[in-house]
Amino acid sequence: MKRILLFVAAMLPLLFAACQQEEIDPLADYDDSVKATLSVNRDSYEADCDSCRFIVRIKSTYLWKIDIPDEATWLTSSVSWGDSASTKKVYFYLDANTTESDRSATVTIRSGKAKKKILVTQRRQVRILEKGSVDVSRIYIPQELRSNDFYKSSSTWY
Numbered sequence: 001m002k003r004i005l006l007f008v009a010a011m012l013p014l015l016f017a018a019c020q021q022e023e024i025d026p027l028a029d030y031d032d033s034v035k036a037t038l039s040v041n042r043d044s045y046e047a048d049c050d051s052c053r054f055i056v057r058i059k060s061t062y063l064w065k066i067d068i069p070d071e072a073t074w075l076t077s078s079v080s081w082g083d084s085a086s087t088k089k090v091y092f093y094l095d096a097n098t099t100e101s102d103r104s105a106t107v108t109i110r111s112g113k114a115k116k117k118i119l120v121t122q123r124r125q126v127r128i129l130e131k132g133s134v135d136v137s138r139i140y141i142p143q144e145l146r147s148n149d150f151y152k153s154s155s156t157w158y
Helices: 002-018
Strands: 038-040 044-047 052-060 064-067 075-077 088-094 103-111 114-122
Antiparallel strands (some): 052 088, 064 103, 103 114
16 A cells, blocks of 8 residues: 555656646748738837837738847837737837937738738937026027017017
8 A cells, every 4th residue: 555655656746747738839830931911900100209009900811920120129019929810909019218319110010921011110208408407698588588578579570
């Protein structure tokens, strides 16, 4: 009886280890030469500097995958691939643009031979001047403007 219990105790970890589900790569059978149709609901998106998200609807007759350029670390998607079962809503997320220049990336969606590109542009951050950050002693303001009396101004405005 003791031997049976020891045997069962020794075999239990092996039984559970053998039952682990192996990961299956859904794009392992993806073929770039397949003739497929692919449609997306937009070809560009423009955002302000804040973080945000937008939706792209993808429909295809074959497996599809999303390619985001490696240098666009500020741009991510909710999924990286899909199948032809139904129209899929894919969320794209943009991190806040804290730089002083606009940025853009071209996202490519591929389905066999078909491909669609989406240009994503995000505007630069606009800096707000803080009170006291500008030396106003170097700015000339006419006397009539200093008093806010625009109606009595003798200046000619064009």
